[in-house]
Amino acid sequence: MTSENYKKALKSAKKAYQSSLYNGENPYLAALDDMVNRDEIVSEVYLGLTEVPLKKIVGTKTHSRSTAFAKNFMPLLGEETEFAMKWDALCKIHETEGIRDPIKVYEYLNRFYVLEGNKRASVLKFHEAVSIPAVVTRLIPKRDDESIQNRLYYEFLKFYDLTKINFIWFTQEGNFTELIKLVGTDDRWDDDLRMEFKQLYNRFRRLYKQNGGEGLRITTGDAFLEYLMIYGYKKANSALDEEIGRRIKNMMPELLLLANKKQIDVLTQPIEVVQRKGLLSSLTNIGNRRTKKVRVAFVYAKTITESGWTFGHELGRNHIEEVFQEQIETTYVENVPEGNEAYNQIAKLAKEGYDVVFTTTPTMINPTLKAALEYPHVKFLNCSENVSYKHLRTYYGRIYEARFLTGIIAGSMTKSDVIGYVANYPISGVISGINAFALGAKLVNPKVKVKLVWSKMVESDNPQKTIDEILIDADVDIVSSQESVMASGADKAFGIYSINDCDSEDEGCNTRNYIATPLWHWGKFYEKIVKNILDGTFNAVNNTLGSGTKAINYWWGLNADVVDILYSKSLVPDETKKLIDFMKRMISVGEYHPFTGPIKDQKGHVRVNKDDILNNEAILSMNWLVDNVEGFIPTSGEEELDIPIVDMLGVNRP
The missing domain is CATH 3.40.50.2300 (Response regulator)
Known part of the structure; x- marks a missing residue:
């Protein structure tokens, strides 16, 4: 006769079984052989004996073993079966001396499927153990850039190669890299660092669960990363459980927001x-x-x-x-x-x-x-x-609105049909400004091209002079640079200005005429x-x-009235002034939007269909350039851009 433990496990299995049926799901364990076609696997990698998180053991290798368990890995077979007796015997061994023999598993997309030792995994799950020793063979799928899970898995492979950590997972790309930065080392993790990290993560996981975290639609890894971003890895490590628990409780509204895909008004x-x-x-x-x-x-x-x-x-x-x-x-x-x-x-x-x-x-x-x-x-x-x-x-x-208007001015005044654009940091607000400027120029001059230069990537004792030389060589006659913070005093390269190929010391030569600038009214x-x-x-x-x-x-x-433009009444043609004033009113009252389609990117892909308008979310996360921009978006990995604002807010190129 089986013990009370088996009866509880069987009851839990039946409940999970009924729930799966109610939701129209397969009520049994997933079988890896039923899920994966061998043609989809590019390689098998033997990882040897390692510690496997029990929460990541989600199925069996073959279909023949799957029907003995419900989806929660609890046993479905009756109390009088031989299976039940063996499960019960393992349960007693675990309670008296502990299960020591490793199981054999296959890893696929950072989930584990048991080849040998299903009952051992089931018993330990029943007792809410954290991990189990296992001999692991990894199945690596082909690259599939259309699949977010596939892309995340390839990020995980790089992370695992550096850390040998398999118990953490994220739902957003880039988070594995972000975690490495927060821990503070690019070297391979040694046993001490791995143990330190594991202990902190397990403490956080336990306290997160106590505060209701498992009810959120994010992984524990997502929540843990958010915690480290706020409090830092070293300080988080030294905090007592009471303090971590209090912080998690205070953070729950933020984690709920994260679970709801950062819903914003x-x-x-x-x-x-x-x-x-x-x-x-x-x-x-x-x-x-x-x-x-x-x-x-x-x-x-x-x-x-x-x-x-x-x-x-x-x-x-x-x-x-x-x-x-x-x-x-x-x-x-x-x-x-x-x-x-x-x-x-x-x-x-x-x-x-x-x-x-x-x-x-x-x-x-x-x-x-x-x-x-x-x-x-x-x-x-x-x-x-x-x-x-x-x-x-x-x-x-929305400084891109002012940029759009200065783009109209530049497009109407260029004689070479090539306009320079000097940008500083590759963050979304800068990208939307570049694109709005280029679209404004194109609105009045369909032939115009915008030559993009990143000022922070120019290595020179005199960066402004070097940038001018680059632009003059590209046949640029008008340049757009940073916006101004005041309505007067253009003592730097603010706004848009004309540029000439001559020495500023030559008599009668004016290298710059300042034409217009976007303004911030803080x-x-x-x-x-x-x-x-x-x-x-x-x-x-x-x-x-x-x-x-x-x-x-x-x-x-x-x-x-928090952004605006200032332009030269003497340099800007009268007809352009009329157009600027008209477009400014249209944008202000919502009758026109700078990102009105059709809009194509540099690869010729339609980003905005005719008469459609790009939504706020797409503008705020912009990571592409319109088709009349010549240049590229650098990433935060560029050595010249290794600065806090790019590291934090730099866009990911598509």
């Missing part, structure tokens, strides 16, 4: 415009009178005097001080290290009682999120456009956000939009 117009559509339920919040100043802090990665980007945000801070006067108090911290090192300074501002903290570069997103998790009473906002979290909001301008941006905080609509927007489980990103453009 992208606000393309200021909140007060959205609020008019129905905010009666939150009027009580708006009517509250404040008895103290709202304290607002700005965190800058560079100094105000050395960085045009930082200076632009500082102008924005000065603007809100003028607008709100006695209602707010502001401060700033400059030259703060980028990346996780920024956390201490951001947290210090929260401890000092600041109500709102703006971090003004995307490279501070992780330390800002960490601070937001630790100080939920503070409103944190990060200046970035394609990252999304529940605990903080992001803000950025003051307007900050004014609208702070106004929402003061009048109560900042929090009320969650209810208005039903955004309780979504991230909120502010992504405003010409319609909010």
Whole structure:
């Protein structure tokens, strides 16, 4: 007669069996031979004896063994069978001395299928063991770039070759590489590092499960990577279980957002415009009178005097001080290290009682999120456009709209039909700007080509001079460079300018005429956000939009007056001025969109059909160039681009 353990296992098997039938699924274990055609396998690799995670043992090698078990690997055969007696005997061995004999398995796509030892695997699964020793043979499938699972598996193979870790899996490409970076070594992992990592992962997995993590539609690896991105590998390793558990609990809204594919409410117009559509339920919040100043802090990665980007945000801070006067108090911290090192300074501002903290570069997103998790009473906002979290909001301008307008100017004024474009970092906001500019130029000049140069990849003592020489050699007569942060003072290569093949010291030679530039109005941006905080609509927007489980990103453009263009009244032809003013109005009121089809990429593939409009998500994740751009998108692997912003936000080429 079998023990109570077998009865429990059999009951669990029958329940799983019925559930599979109800869902129209095969109720038995998967059989590898039924799943894989030998022609699909390019090689078999003998891995030898290794520790295999029991959660990844999902089936048998042959069909003949599969019907003895339900999908959860619990036994289906009756209590009086010989099978039941043997299973029960193994169960007793495990409870008294432990199962030591390794099983034999085949690994396929990082899942394991048992050739010998099905009952041993079943018994250990019943007892919720973590792993089992196994002799493993790996089946490697052919490359299939159309399959996300196949692409992920080939990433895993590189990861496994370096680490010999088989218990972690991700649902997004690039995460295996990201994990290697976070651990901090490109060398092969030794036994000590492997054991250290395994212990941390198992601690996290146990605490994640206790906090309901297994109910989310992501892998434990996805959640673990998100945790490491916020807290760092070394600090995560030194944390006590109590602290890890508390962090996981605080992170659950972020992990839920990740499980829901990072659902975002992208606000393309200021909140007060959205609020008019129905905010009666939150009027009580708006009517509250404040008895103290709202304290607002700005965190800058560079100094105000050395960085045009930082200076632009500082102008924005000065603007809100003028607008709100006695209602707010502001401060700033400059030259703060980028990346996780920024956390201490951001947290210090929260401890000092600041109500709102703006971090003004995307490279501070992780330390800002960490601070937001630790100080939920503070409103944190990060200046970035394609990252999304529940605990903080992001803000950025649709600068591509202004780029589109300057493209129209450049396209109408070029005589060589070749325009230069100088870009800095290969991140999606830059890519959308390049494409919008090229489409604007093409709108008025179908023959125009845009020559793309990446300034951060030019090695020279005088990079600007070298870039000019490259562009002149390509027959370029007009160049587009970085946007301006102010409406005057073009002392650098801002906006679009003409370029001539002559020495600037020659009498009567003017190498540059500045024609136009896109503009950031950070003051307007900050004014609208702070106004929402003061009048109560900042929090009320969650209810208005039903955004309780979504991230909120502010992504405003010409319609909010946070981006604009400035152009020379004397250099730009009158007819072009009329067109620019007309197109600016059309874009502002939503009657025209710069990414209106048909649009083809450099390979001639149609990216946007005729009269269709590219959606926000596609623009925010853009990783391709339109057909009239000559150049390429470098990756973060390029040595010249080994800098934080590219490492974090650099696009993956298709």
